[in-house]
Amino acid sequence: MTLQKQVGFWIGGLVLLILSLYVLRGVLLPFVAGLALAYFLDPIVRRLAKLGLPRTLGALFVIGTFVVLFIGLMFLIVPILANQLTAFIARLPGYVVQLQTLATEQNREWLQKVLGERLPDVSRSVGDLVSQSVGWAAGFLQGLWSGGAAFISLFSLIVVTPVVAFYLLNDWPKIMVKIDSWLPLKHRETILGLMREIDRALAGFLRGQAAVCGILMIFYGVALTASGLNFGLLIGISIGFLSFIPYVGSLTGLILSLGVAIVQFWPNWSMVAIIIGIFVVGQFLEAYVLYPNLVGESVGLHPVSMMFALFAFGALFGFVGLLLAVPLAAAIGVLTRFAIRQYLASPLYTGVPREGPARSEK
Structure with a gap:
């Protein structure tokens, strides 16, 4: 099978998969x-x-x-x-x-x-x-x-x-x-290598970030409730859930908590300062303790690309798209980096043709 037919076969299979997901x-x-x-x-x-x-x-x-x-x-x-x-x-x-x-x-x-x-x-x-x-x-x-x-x-x-x-x-x-x-026998090792890289990215992010979200839910829920803030448990669990996207959960929770705290405790600024202190401790815990130890640097998913993936797949497939967004984004990221490596090693980038058998002169 020629290269063009192979590429057409896999592109056709990908299109069929996307259409099946959309229909079902x-x-x-x-x-x-x-x-x-x-x-x-x-x-x-x-x-x-x-x-x-x-x-x-x-x-x-x-x-x-x-x-x-x-x-x-x-x-x-x-x-x-x-x-x-x-x-x-x-x-x-x-x-x-x-x-x-x-x-x-x-x-x-x-x-x-x-x-x-x-x-x-x-x-x-x-x-x-x-x-x-x-x-x-x-x-x-x-x-x-x-x-x-x-x-x-x-x-x-x-x-x-x-x-x-x-x-x-x-x-x-x-x-x-x-x-x-x-898997195709000729490309099996390459495909298995890509699948292992995708699995590392998913394992590093999904399992690690899920643990981070769970710990942050408990911390913010208990701390905000103990401080006496109205709806503290609801806001704390929302922060932990939204922390699946880095910085989004903490920023949203800070805005909500400050708004509720100012209305509830005004003019007692010491209670507002306590709420701010809870978020300072939470940010330190997330950025310097939880994220480096539970998620690490093996993810390869930028927060902006992840937000785009959540919005895009959510708009296309609804809640199912939200579940598929991060795995598909990780897979696309791994495949994109592989394609870039192949491009950088190809004559299209270097301008030097690859060595091959010399043509016989007629």
């Missing part, structure tokens, strides 16, 4: 989630297998433990978070109005020089806009939750995902051997 995106969620869960838990099952536990029993034990812990956390935390989220959405317009009042009352003379007599109208317009936006968001979330499709997706995610993860964990070595046997 409505039913892929539990299967993609099960694959992600199996990938996360496979090192634990491998370690148990090395200790002498059969892989089937190890996979059953790990999945069972995960399901029990997950259900326990759902019953303990989700009702609290739901109540806090409902109350936060209801009180958000009032918080915005109070922040506007504090800002305009303290700086009325300076703002009137800039905005003139339009200052009250501007404040009223912004307050009305925020109220309308919050009302729309609340209605949208309520409609999304009450829809039958959402209920079916949630049910399939809770029931089907552990089953899929168990079967994948149980048969993981066989699946890897089978996939290896399908």
Whole structure:
């Protein structure tokens, strides 16, 4: 087979895969989630297998433990978070109005020089806009939750995902051997090398960043709740969840926490300083302790490229795209670096033709 036919075959296969994902995106969620869960838990099952536990029993034990812990956390935390989220959405317009009042009352003379007599109208317009936006968001979330499709997706995610993860964990070595046997013999070592590089990037980021997010959830949730901040648990867990994208979670949480703290504790600036101190400690913990030790430098995913991947794949495939964004971004990054290395070693870059058998003169 010529090089052109090989390239056409693989490009056609890639296009077919993307089209299949797009067409089947409505039913892929539990299967993609099960694959992600199996990938996360496979090192634990491998370690148990090395200790002498059969892989089937190890996979059953790990999945069972995960399901029990997950259900326990759902019953303990989700009702609290739901109540806090409902109350936060209801009180958000009032918080915005109070922040506007504090800002305009303290700086009325300076703002009137800039905005003139339009200052009250501007404040009223912004307050009305925020109220309308919050009302729309609340209605949208309520409609999304009450829809039958959402209920079916949630049910399939809770029931089907552990089953899929168990079967994948149980048969993981066989699946890897089978996939290896399908690789083109001539390029098998190159492809296996790329797959190992992709696996290192994913293992370094997904498992490491998941651990970072979990620790930050606990730290910010406990610290903000202990400080007496309203909705501290909700904000803390949101920070940990959004910390999957570096700096986004901490910046979003800082803005929310400061806004709530100023309204709640005004004019007690010492409590606002305590909230700022919590984020200073959290940033130090994330940047100098957690991230270097749990994630490291083997990721190869820039935060900007990761944000673009999350937005792009999320827009194309919905929640399934969010689950696939980081693995696909890591794979694309590895393949792009490989293509660049090939280009730098090619005559297209060096301008020197590669050595080959000399042509016989006629």
